[in-house]
Amino acid sequence: MGSDLSNGNVLECSDIRKTFGDFVAVDGVGFHIGAGETYGLLGPNGAGKTTTISIIAGLLERDGGTVLIAGEAMDPEATAAKRHVGLVPQDLAIYPDLDARENLRFFGRLYGLRGSELDHRVDEVLDIIELRDRANDRSDEYSGGMKRRLNIGIGLLHHPTLLILDEPTVGVDPQSRNAILESVERLGEEGMAVLYTTHYMEEAERLCDRIGIIDHGTIKAEGTQRDLVQLVGQRDRVRLVATGNLAAGSAALGELPGIDDAAVTAQGIDLIVENAHDELPEILSVASRTGVSVGGVDVDTANLEAVFLHLTGRALRE
Amino acid sequence: METAWTIATKDLKERLRDRSAYIVGIVAPLAMALIFGFALNPLKNYEFSATYAVVDLDQSEVSRLFIDDVLRAAPGVEVLQLATTEEGMALVDKEVNPFAEPEGTSADALFIIPPEFGTDVQSEREVELQVVGNQSAQSNAGIAVALARGYAGELTSVRVTVATIETLLQKEVDRFSTGLAVLSTPYPATLTDVTADTKQLDGTTFYAAGMAIFFLFFTVQFGITSLLEERHNGTLARLLAAPISKSSILAGKAISAFLIGIVSVAVLMVTTTLVLEADWGNPLGVALLVLAAVISAMGIVALVSSYSRTAEQAATMASMAGVILGFLGGTFFDVAQAGGLIASLRFVSPHAWFMQGLADLSAGDLGVVFLPVVVMLAFGLVTGSVGLVGLRRGMRP
Ligand SMILES: Nc1ncnc2c1ncn2[C@@H]1O[C@H](COP(=O)(O)OP(=O)(O)OP(=O)(O)O)[C@@H](O)[C@H]1O
Ligand SMILES: [Mg+2]
Numbered sequence: 001m002g003s004d005l006s007n008g009n010v011l012e013c014s015d016i017r018k019t020f021g022d023f024v025a026v027d028g029v030g031f032h033i034g035a036g037e038t039y040g041l042l043g044p045n046g047a048g049k050t051t052t053i054s055i056i057a058g059l060l061e062r063d064g065g066t067v068l069i070a071g072e073a074m075d076p077e078a079t080a081a082k083r084h085v086g087l088v089p090q091d092l093a094i095y096p097d098l099d100a101r102e103n104l105r106f107f108g109r110l111y112g113l114r115g116s117e118l119d120h121r122v123d124e125v126l127d128i129i130e131l132r133d134r135a136n137d138r139s140d141e142y143s144g145g146m147k148r149r150l151n152i153g154i155g156l157l158h159h160p161t162l163l164i165l166d167e168p169t170v171g172v173d174p175q176s177r178n179a180i181l182e183s184v185e186r187l188g189e190e191g192m193a194v195l196y197t198t199h200y201m202e203e204a205e206r207l208c209d210r211i212g213i214i215d216h217g218t219i220k221a222e223g224t225q226r227d228l229v230q231l232v233g234q235r236d237r238v239r240l241v242a243t244g245n246l247a248a249g250s251a252a253l254g255e256l257p258g259i260d261d262a263a264v265t266a267q268g269i270d271l272i273v274e275n276a277h278d279e280l281p282e283i284l285s286v287a288s289r290t291g292v293s294v295g296g297v298d299v300d301t302a303n304l305e306a307v308f309l310h311l312t313g314r315a316l317r318e
Numbered sequence: 319m320e321t322a323w324t325i326a327t328k329d330l331k332e333r334l335r336d337r338s339a340y341i342v343g344i345v346a347p348l349a350m351a352l353i354f355g356f357a358l359n360p361l362k363n364y365e366f367s368a369t370y371a372v373v374d375l376d377q378s379e380v381s382r383l384f385i386d387d388v389l390r391a392a393p394g395v396e397v398l399q400l401a402t403t404e405e406g407m408a409l410v411d412k413e414v415n416p417f418a419e420p421e422g423t424s425a426d427a428l429f430i431i432p433p434e435f436g437t438d439v440q441s442e443r444e445v446e447l448q449v450v451g452n453q454s455a456q457s458n459a460g461i462a463v464a465l466a467r468g469y470a471g472e473l474t475s476v477r478v479t480v481a482t483i484e485t486l487l488q489k490e491v492d493r494f495s496t497g498l499a500v501l502s503t504p505y506p507a508t509l510t511d512v513t514a515d516t517k518q519l520d521g522t523t524f525y526a527a528g529m530a531i532f533f534l535f536f537t538v539q540f541g542i543t544s545l546l547e548e549r550h551n552g553t554l555a556r557l558l559a560a561p562i563s564k565s566s567i568l569a570g571k572a573i574s575a576f577l578i579g580i581v582s583v584a585v586l587m588v589t590t591t592l593v594l595e596a597d598w599g600n601p602l603g604v605a606l607l608v609l610a611a612v613i614s615a616m617g618i619v620a621l622v623s624s625y626s627r628t629a630e631q632a633a634t635m636a637s638m639a640g641v642i643l644g645f646l647g648g649t650f651f652d653v654a655q656a657g658g659l660i661a662s663l664r665f666v667s668p669h670a671w672f673m674q675g676l677a678d679l680s681a682g683d684l685g686v687v688f689l690p691v692v693v694m695l696a697f698g699l700v701t702g703s704v705g706l707v708g709l710r711r712g713m714r715p
Contacts, residue, residue: 102331
């Protein structure tokens with residue numbers, strides 16, 4: 001899809017609002033996604049993820065705000081903007097009476113694919129979602145995981161500039177789930193911009209370059225995982241399993257700029273650090289210089305669960 | 319438009335894999351038409367024949383016309399004229415004369431023409447024509463009653479005709495001779511035409527046509543309620559996310575509903591023509607009527623669906639509408655024959671217009687379908703546009 005990204009952003013949205021009757025479902029959401037970036041919307045049930053996505057994909061009228069996809073204004077009648085978007089709805093959206101190939105071909109045609117281009121792309125997607133050998137079976141005969149994969153495949157067909165996945169792993173067995181996450185990672189690496197919603201912290205941590213934490217229809221905080229963790233003062237914990245001059249080592253490590261606290265324990269030294277990933281080489285070299293022999297390292301990275309709890313006062317999964 | 323075809327093709331493919339579509343669209347109406355058809359005409363090549371006795375106590379010009387031009391003119395009817403009522407009764411009532419002349423000389427029914435018959439017909443007085451049926455020939459006796467009723471119906475038209483001519487000419491005409499002139503015009507050849515007081519289809523075609531339009535209101539549902547099914551499937555979200563207009567989605571649904579409707583009626587028409595020798599009439603006239611009927615069914619189903627949240631709800635409501643309109647419109651029994659309020663009320667139903675259109679077409683030329691076609695199209699377009707606005711507004715994921 002040719003697109004004119006003057007400022008490099010595939011998606012720009014700001015101040016999106018949506019009410020259902022008196023209920024405010026989305027209350028001023030705004031963010032942007034650059035080319036090749038994977039952005040996660042992390043929030044609990046009812047946070048407003050699906051509503052936000054429905055507005056971005058042009059399914060729903062909004063009550064306020066702007067949405068630009070690859071520079072084109074999006075609204076329910078905006079066919080130009082819709083060409084850039086691939087949508088994977090939260091609920092399965094496939095025709096049970098049709099087989100995988102027929103499902104893919106139908107939606108491919110709606111996006112303007114024809115002839116050999118369509119044939120070729122359908123085969124490609126069948127390979128990606130690993131359904132080639134079942135392509136001619138009715139999709140209501142598929143397992144749950146297979147249906148989920150087909151659901152994702154349909155969204156990929158037309159090489160969208162922005163792929164939107166709404167909780168694609170809900171109710172999926174661990175094996176299929178891993179396959180799905182791997183495909184999304186690969187697509188991100190290939191340069192597709194991805195908007196991914198989930199209420200699984202691990203998925204957001206694994207896939208997303210940046211994350212927006214959404215609750216009650218507003219984005220409470222946004223940034224890389226590290227940004228978010230630091231925002232709320234979360235620290236990593238590094239445990240050195242060590243012998244030798246532990247007291248001297250602990251004192252020297254405590255002096256390092258990235259380290260907030262160091263203490264000797266029964267097994268070795270415990271450190272509270274700002275960023276374990278960045279500090280670890282320095283920690284190990286200081287330890288060896290001060291006569292500490294390190295037998296093992298145990299790193300506990302601060303996680304989004306804690307961030308979420310801090311920001312919203314509630315856990316992600318209730 | 320290309321998008322609409324893509325959607326329609328997909329819908330039809332889904333329908334082809336759905337057994338209930340065949341049952342509702344083809345098997346059920348065909349089975350019903352066959353059952354009614356065979357019940358009505360157990361043997362297609364069976365020749366009607368009846369023997370009727372007549373006692374003419376009037377001996378006027380009018381009674382002679384009745385005997386010669388009504389009774390004798392009916393195909394397959396043999397008339398035995400007798401001098402006295404007693405002689406006549408002997409032919410129809412075995413109790414009176416069980417063993418008299420056992421061979422060939424019983425009658426299926428006896429017509430008794432009263433003495434003042436001719437004078438009564440010429441005046442505005444009640445005409446009484448007595449028919450005595452033979453217990454052992456009930457169906458032929460029934461036809462005798464129908465003949466008499468048909469004649470009575472004709473009498474009304476005689477009076478109407480005379481009255482009209484009077485107004486037009488602004489002067490008294492000779493009622494007697496005008497009346498006789500109309501009465502002595504040859505009777506239509508078939509029995510059904512004789513018995514009816516309106517133009518009517520033969521039984522087989524009547525039920526084939528009735529079932530065709532009755533089930534049409536169920537078959538077109540497959541096209542229109544599939545929009546609600548798309549929501550249930552979640553696929554509506556994908557359609558709305560795709561770079562296509564809402565109108566093309568609706569157009570796709572309309573195309574598939576239309577094609578399913580046309581095909582189911584066509585199959586029924588061909589089969590009943592071949593198997594039951596139904597006579598649908600002038601093909602062009604029939605095609606126009608079917609086309610208009612499909613549009614009216616689509617409009618009404620679209621209207622009903624636009625008030626429904628789910629496909630099941632829409633199907634229930636559309637089926638109720640189909641059943642009520644179907645009964646009212648006389649697809650199961652000819653409500654036109656019932657007379658009174660129901661006979662006029664039936665015209666709120668497109669079914670009635672379809673049946674009437676076919677009946678008129680069987681007796682008249684192509685022009686008679688104009689009114690039914692226009693009325694059915696109007697039904698379809700009015701209900702359809704309201705329905706489409708509602709369906710379009712309801713097109714949310
Ligand atoms: N059509 C609607 N009518 C009324 N309320 C709605 C409608 N759609 C969503 N809502 C409400 O808006 C809120 C946000 O819903 P939304 O589906 O966006 O949440 P979500 O973050 O996707 O949740 P989940 O993780 O459960 O999918 C919920 O309280 C929901 O009940
Ligand atoms: Mg959701």
